[in-house]
Amino acid sequence: MARTRGLLAVATAAIAVAATAVFAMQADAAVPGAPSGMTTVFSDDFTGAAGSGLNTANWLYDIGTSYPGGAGNWGTGEVETMTNSTANVYQDGGGNLVIKPIRDASGHWTSGRVETQRTDFAAPAGGKLRMEARIQQPNVSGAAAAGYWPAFWALGAAARPAAATNWPSIGEWDIMEDINGRSSVFSTLHCGTASGGPCNETTGLGSGEHACSGCQTAFHTYAVEYDRSVSPEQLRFYLDGANYFTLNSSQLDATTWNNATHHGMFMILNVAMGGGFPAAFGGGPTSSTASGVPMLVDYVAVYQSSGGSTTTPPTTTPPTGGSSRDAYSQIQAESFDASAGVQAETCSEGGQDVGFIANGDWMQYNNVDFGTGGVKDFVARVASGAGSGVSGLVEVRLDSRSNTPIGSFALGSTGGWQTWTSIPGNVSGVSGKHTVYLTFTSGQPSDFVNVNWIQFRK
Incomplete structure (x- = not known):
C-alpha cells in the first residue's frame, strides 16, 4: 500500500493555535469516551510493558522499503527501511507507543510504520465516523529536524489487497503530517486519479500548513470526522478539538467522492525520513539530522454513529410474491x-x-x-x-x-x-x-x- 503522496501546496498564512496550554497535559491520558451519539468501535491505550512490541491482534508492522508489488520507497521517495524491531517501535511502559527513526554508523535510516489489522472503519449511510489520536510529534527542530516526517493517516480498505496500486482512487485521509520539525500540521484528502484529475494529485485537496505551537514539546489531539448525516457530506479535520479544515462532497463529482469515502478504512502511524514532502521544505535528512527522536502516541480511537434504526424504502414497494x-x-x-x-x-x-x-x-x-x-x-x-x-x-x-x-x-x-x-x-x-x-x-x-x-x- 504505497503512500504515493506528492508535494503539498503551502499555505503562506499560519493561524495561531489557541489554548495550547489546555492540551499540554500529562503524557498518559485515558482514551476519551465516545462523543455524544457515537460509540467506541476501536481503541488502543498502549499500556504494554516497557520495551514491548504491539498487540498484533490489533496492529501489523510494515517491513522494508515498499509493499510487495507496490511502489518503491513507499511511493514517496522516503529513504528509511521500516522494521518491526523494538529499537524502532515499542511501548514505553508509561502508556505510549514510540516510533523512533535511527541512523546507523553507515548513515542508513530505520524507522517504524504500523497499520490497524482492521480495515472496516466506515461511516454508515446517515452516520458518522471519527478517527482520533493523541500524539507528540518528534521533539526536534531546525537543521536537526531535516527530513523528519511523522504522520497519522488512513487508507481505503481496497489498498491492502492491491498494494495501493489503486491509489489514490480508493481514498487517503491524512489526519496529521508534519515535516522538518516545523511545529505545524497538514491535513489532506487524496482521491481521483494518480496525476491531476479532480483532486489535484499528487498534491491532493489539503489544508495547507496550519500552525501547531508546542506540537513538538507536548501532546495534542488530531482527528478526522467523516459525516454522512449532513448534505453535502463532510470530511472535517481537527486539532485539539478545533475544526480547522473541512471538505464537502459537493466539491467533487459523486463517483470520486464515493470511491474515496464510502467504504472501510484502516489507520496508519509512522515516521518517515526524507521524500518529496520534506524536500518541498528544504529537504533532508542530512548529516546534521538528529537520530533517535521519536513520535509518541498516547492513544488512538475510532468512534462511530449509526445511520438510524430502520431503513424505509422511499421510492418503491418490494415484491410480495414468491418465497422469502x-x-x-x-x-x-x-x-x-x-x-x-x-x-x-x-x-x-x-x-x-x-x-x-x-x-x-x-x-x-x-x-x-x-x-x-x-x-x-x-x-x-x-x-x-x-x-x-x-x-x-x-x-x-x-x-x-x-x-x-x-x-x-x-x-x-x-x-x-x-x-x-x-x-x-x-x-x-x-x-x-x-x-x-x-x-x-x-x-x-x-x-x-x-x-x-x-x-x-x-
Missing part, C-alpha cells in the same frame, strides 16, 4: 432475480459466481427478509484480477437502484479472478422484507470484481 430469502444465510450471487451487464460462470470454489462486473452493472434479489432488525454488517465473497489502478465500490441498496446505499466497500485486485476473499461492510439498521440490489461503481471502465455470494450478519 433469509438475509442471514448466504445468498448466492448467481441466484439474482434480475441483472444488467453481468454473467454467471464456473467458480473455483464450486458452483457458479457472477463475473464480468464493471461500473454501472447491478444485480437484484427479491424478498430478502431481515426480520425485526439487528443487522450490523454484510459480507461479500469476492475476487478480482483487475489491472493496476483499477478498483471500485460494491454497494448494497434497498428497493431501488437510485436509493442511497445502506453499505459498501471498495475493492482492488485480489490477485486473480478466482482468488477469493471475504470482505465486510458496515450497513445501516434494516428490518422487514426488501428487494436488495448489489450495484457497482468504478472510476474506470474495466471489469473490477467477481462475486460468489453475499450474507448479512446480526
Whole structure:
C-alpha cells in the first residue's frame, strides 16, 4: 500500500493555535469516551510493558522499503527501511507507543510504520465516523529536524489487497503530517486519479500548513470526522478539538467522492525520513539530522454513529410474491432475480459466481427478509484480477437502484479472478422484507470484481 503522496501546496498564512496550554497535559491520558451519539468501535491505550512490541491482534508492522508489488520507497521517495524491531517501535511502559527513526554508523535510516489489522472503519449511510489520536510529534527542530516526517493517516480498505496500486482512487485521509520539525500540521484528502484529475494529485485537496505551537514539546489531539448525516457530506479535520479544515462532497463529482469515502478504512502511524514532502521544505535528512527522536502516541480511537434504526424504502414497494430469502444465510450471487451487464460462470470454489462486473452493472434479489432488525454488517465473497489502478465500490441498496446505499466497500485486485476473499461492510439498521440490489461503481471502465455470494450478519 504505497503512500504515493506528492508535494503539498503551502499555505503562506499560519493561524495561531489557541489554548495550547489546555492540551499540554500529562503524557498518559485515558482514551476519551465516545462523543455524544457515537460509540467506541476501536481503541488502543498502549499500556504494554516497557520495551514491548504491539498487540498484533490489533496492529501489523510494515517491513522494508515498499509493499510487495507496490511502489518503491513507499511511493514517496522516503529513504528509511521500516522494521518491526523494538529499537524502532515499542511501548514505553508509561502508556505510549514510540516510533523512533535511527541512523546507523553507515548513515542508513530505520524507522517504524504500523497499520490497524482492521480495515472496516466506515461511516454508515446517515452516520458518522471519527478517527482520533493523541500524539507528540518528534521533539526536534531546525537543521536537526531535516527530513523528519511523522504522520497519522488512513487508507481505503481496497489498498491492502492491491498494494495501493489503486491509489489514490480508493481514498487517503491524512489526519496529521508534519515535516522538518516545523511545529505545524497538514491535513489532506487524496482521491481521483494518480496525476491531476479532480483532486489535484499528487498534491491532493489539503489544508495547507496550519500552525501547531508546542506540537513538538507536548501532546495534542488530531482527528478526522467523516459525516454522512449532513448534505453535502463532510470530511472535517481537527486539532485539539478545533475544526480547522473541512471538505464537502459537493466539491467533487459523486463517483470520486464515493470511491474515496464510502467504504472501510484502516489507520496508519509512522515516521518517515526524507521524500518529496520534506524536500518541498528544504529537504533532508542530512548529516546534521538528529537520530533517535521519536513520535509518541498516547492513544488512538475510532468512534462511530449509526445511520438510524430502520431503513424505509422511499421510492418503491418490494415484491410480495414468491418465497422469502433469509438475509442471514448466504445468498448466492448467481441466484439474482434480475441483472444488467453481468454473467454467471464456473467458480473455483464450486458452483457458479457472477463475473464480468464493471461500473454501472447491478444485480437484484427479491424478498430478502431481515426480520425485526439487528443487522450490523454484510459480507461479500469476492475476487478480482483487475489491472493496476483499477478498483471500485460494491454497494448494497434497498428497493431501488437510485436509493442511497445502506453499505459498501471498495475493492482492488485480489490477485486473480478466482482468488477469493471475504470482505465486510458496515450497513445501516434494516428490518422487514426488501428487494436488495448489489450495484457497482468504478472510476474506470474495466471489469473490477467477481462475486460468489453475499450474507448479512446480526
